Amino acid sequence: MGVPGAEENSSGLIPLALECWSPNRTEFARTNLFFVEVKMKIDVFPHIFPRPFYERMLTVSDAAARYMKRRVRDLPMLVDLEKRLRLMDQFPGYQQVLTAAGPGIETFCDPKISPELARIANDGMAELVAQHPDRFLGFAASLPMNNMDACLPEVDRAIQKLGAQGVQIFTNVNGRPLDEVEFRPLFEKMARYDLPIWLHPARPSTFPDYMTEKHSRFELWWVFGWPYESSVAMARLVFTGIFDEFPNLKIITHHLGAMIPYFEGRIGPGLDQLGSRTPEAE
């Protein structure tokens, strides 16, 4: 793929070579060129490791460093800006709102170090947005969720000083649900800013698929576990009443809302009929 000779023209169409692919191709035969209608596409949930963040991350723990290096080896554009820009070039009209790649800082950082890591991530994303405003329209700030005393001021700094469009959190905080009272001030603050919370799934392979095991196998913690996590986190926020408390709270969930759109018929009619079967923990 690639966009050889791509140039905007007055019609808002960009000429592309024959072999270029676009899901929205509008074809006009003209010598050897086709025309592709450029649609604006804003990707609000791509992931990145700003380089200073990545480098600091590698020093935090050996286990984290091994995991991160393996991820970046498979997906070099997470760190390599040139590779990222060349990949983006293949999709005319495509722009990104940046979010730091998972896992959450709190999963590999001590509460003493996590605030520093969040600041480095946020400074790094803000710098990328300043340098490439045509590519990166903004960012959602990373947060040190294992240190709420540092987390809340970092939200203010990221939004007020760095221009963050919102914040990113994960579906659990080291295994804890987001509806725990300790995290409530974050939701309150974001509702007050009227800016969204990006919600990314998180589940480690140590969350087993079977109660008699200690480890998920065959990457199933990720394949099915992440959509499950997102769905459960969404349901828990709803059923614990957070939208009643903060009606203008906005949450952007990853992966098209995970299981929710596909299982609407199970959620709605199912809970209407059978929703009282579970005894709450005694």
Added chain:
Amino acid sequence: MGVPGAEENSSGLIPLALECWSPNRTEFARTNLFFVEVKMKIDVFPHIFPRPFYERMLTVSDAAARYMKRRVRDLPMLVDLEKRLRLMDQFPGYQQVLTAAGPGIETFCDPKISPELARIANDGMAELVAQHPDRFLGFAASLPMNNMDACLPEVDRAIQKLGAQGVQIFTNVNGRPLDEVEFRPLFEKMARYDLPIWLHPARPSTFPDYMTEKHSRFELWWVFGWPYESSVAMARLVFTGIFDEFPNLKIITHHLGAMIPYFEGRIGPGLDQLGSRTPEAE
């Protein structure tokens, strides 16, 4: 609803009163009647408690009895045959292959008692099929999965003596995955019979959604947990190689294959790219 005056006629159409609903209605104005084209619909995964099984079940444990009574109060046609037939009447052409309603016998029965319960369930379903062959086309046998020495002969008895079309198992056996070696002879046997295994999800509310909790809340163990269970069980059977060992093994999964059809794009390309990330348990 109902089918007042319904009679088959030579065209294979059954006259229905105006207020009757059918998703496949073909209308022919003729006095005050409409005609409904009767399509054969075989439901291969409806649930039932044959009455003798239900009554024996109530004597097995107080906790099970409380749970079962609550389920049957909400869904009386699980036990009440007349109510079931009247419900089925509303859908012309609708027939059932019976399976016993969950949970699996092994979840509420000691291994000494579970084989007896399975026999009562299977005798009960075979009797219903014999009495109502126009309604019930067959059944999948229940099994005592916590007693494999009794389970395997019960498979033979159900298929050879009672005419079962296959067997039903659940996605875990008291928390254990189906790929454990103890359960392998069942798969081998069903492959040899060339008859299917019905696979029903199972997850109790005691399987928590968050690692820091002991209990799933808001019925989420069932809403999302069951499709997750089915999906993981399907993937585990595939990746542990059971279809390589028994190529003609047939498994009928509940709920349209759960998450699999909707997440095909995550499963295939996702595992192609990231499927080597999980370190297997050391």
